[in-house]
Amino acid sequence: MTPRRELTTLVAADLISNLGSRVSVVAIPWLVLETTGSPAKMGAVAAAETLPYLLSGALGTPWADRIGLRRTSILADVGSAGLMVAVALTPWLGFGALVALVALVGALRGVGDRVKHVMFRPAAEAAGVQLIRLTSVYDGLGRVVTLLGAGLGGLLIWWFGVTQAIIIDAASFAVCALLVGLLVRPPAPPAAPVRPEGYLRALAGGFRYLGRDRMLLTMLLVISALNMVVNASVAVYIPLWVAEVLRSPVGLGLVLGAFSAGALLGNLLFTAYGPRLPRYLAFVVGAAVSGAPRLLVLVLSEELAVVLAVTFASGIGIAAVNPLLGVAIYERVPPELQTRVIGLAGSLAFAGLPLGALLGGWSVTALGLRPALLVMTVFCLVVTLLPLLPGLRPRPAPAPAEREPRVVGQA
Numbered sequence: 001m002t003p004r005r006e007l008t009t010l011v012a013a014d015l016i017s018n019l020g021s022r023v024s025v026v027a028i029p030w031l032v033l034e035t036t037g038s039p040a041k042m043g044a045v046a047a048a049e050t051l052p053y054l055l056s057g058a059l060g061t062p063w064a065d066r067i068g069l070r071r072t073s074i075l076a077d078v079g080s081a082g083l084m085v086a087v088a089l090t091p092w093l094g095f096g097a098l099v100a101l102v103a104l105v106g107a108l109r110g111v112g113d114r115v116k117h118v119m120f121r122p123a124a125e126a127a128g129v130q131l132i133r134l135t136s137v138y139d140g141l142g143r144v145v146t147l148l149g150a151g152l153g154g155l156l157i158w159w160f161g162v163t164q165a166i167i168i169d170a171a172s173f174a175v176c177a178l179l180v181g182l183l184v185r186p187p188a189p190p191a192a193p194v195r196p197e198g199y200l201r202a203l204a205g206g207f208r209y210l211g212r213d214r215m216l217l218t219m220l221l222v223i224s225a226l227n228m229v230v231n232a233s234v235a236v237y238i239p240l241w242v243a244e245v246l247r248s249p250v251g252l253g254l255v256l257g258a259f260s261a262g263a264l265l266g267n268l269l270f271t272a273y274g275p276r277l278p279r280y281l282a283f284v285v286g287a288a289v290s291g292a293p294r295l296l297v298l299v300l301s302e303e304l305a306v307v308l309a310v311t312f313a314s315g316i317g318i319a320a321v322n323p324l325l326g327v328a329i330y331e332r333v334p335p336e337l338q339t340r341v342i343g344l345a346g347s348l349a350f351a352g353l354p355l356g357a358l359l360g361g362w363s364v365t366a367l368g369l370r371p372a373l374l375v376m377t378v379f380c381l382v383v384t385l386l387p388l389l390p391g392l393r394p395r396p397a398p399a400p401a402e403r404e405p406r407v408v409g410q411a
Helices: 003-036 039-059 061-067 070-088 095-127 133-159 162-183 199-212 213-244 250-276 279-300 304-318 321-332 335-350 351-366 369-388
Strands: none
Touching: 003 039, 003 070, 003 095, 003 133, 003 162, 039 061, 039 095, 039 199, 039 335, 039 351, 061 070, 061 095, 061 199, 061 279, 061 335, 070 095, 070 162, 095 133, 095 321, 095 335, 133 162, 133 250, 133 321, 199 213, 199 335, 213 250, 213 279, 213 321, 213 335, 213 351, 213 369, 250 321, 279 304, 279 321, 279 369, 304 321, 335 351, 351 369
8 A cells, every 4th residue: 555545544544533532522422311311310411421531541552562553453442343333332330330441431532532643643744745734634634524524423323223322332443443453554653762761751751841841831731721712602602692692592503513614624734835935923813813803703793704715714714724733743853752742732722622611601600601702802802912912923842852762662
């Protein structure tokens, strides 16, 4: 298989795995609703997958380095498939067992997703593909998967029932494991010392590097804040605005769809023109456009057309943010630290998601919708403009204080 086809296979496997994860977000809570009838337990089982996902993506990466990236990816997908089959076929085990199984799936998915992203760089370099184009195309395809996943989950439940839907979901993880196991052979790592590292030393190496690279850390904090704002908007602000102003659920779909459509168009534009843009400035502008304006327009206008136009433009802006962070990590972080740093970066970036809905609900309860939107607009604008401060502007990537030895078993 040619390097370019191998890269395509790796990206396809990751996207299939992500599609399965999106389907499970719909199917598993529906299973809980059917078996328990409790909305509270639906929320609990969703949280049971999210928290281990965030933790394992950061804390499990030293073991992934020790086991080998390709092997870890295969094991994570095989384990996810088996656990999802158990979820579907053993509802009689009770809610506690279901929560435990779902938590294990979340932990495996966190590590599995991170190691695939580490494998992207050597595969892209072997294929002669620019990293900035890879990260942009991947971000766009990931958004398509996110859009399709929830709808596909609902359709599978409707067509086959929730048990069969979860088994089909398990099959998606098995397909991913087969693709990586049979068709992906990452380039052999360069020769390096074989002295193994202890777990804590290996994990600390990732923390030390990320703590010294203020540019990367600032970009991650901006994205985490944007994720928090996006989740607060989707879960609280936009539904309330639609209910108060439009009084029709159709408007909710239009506003959310406008942002997604803008993001997809933005990905196409960024894939074509992104390599020519000044990267750090493009990141700052994209982050600023994607956050504060879509909140402020809900305060200033009750015209759906105006809200849709601004929201669409915000979606175009967000398309530059994730690809530029991804390429910055690939280019700045030494290869022997990438598994750990990418794991920590993913967990930090996603940390804003669970906080967003809670903060959105609390702020509206305490202040009312429009004051809450104004406060969040100011917060978002300040955070997204932080990278322009003199001390946080781009510098050369820091050299590790102590070169980290490559661990035994690197794939």
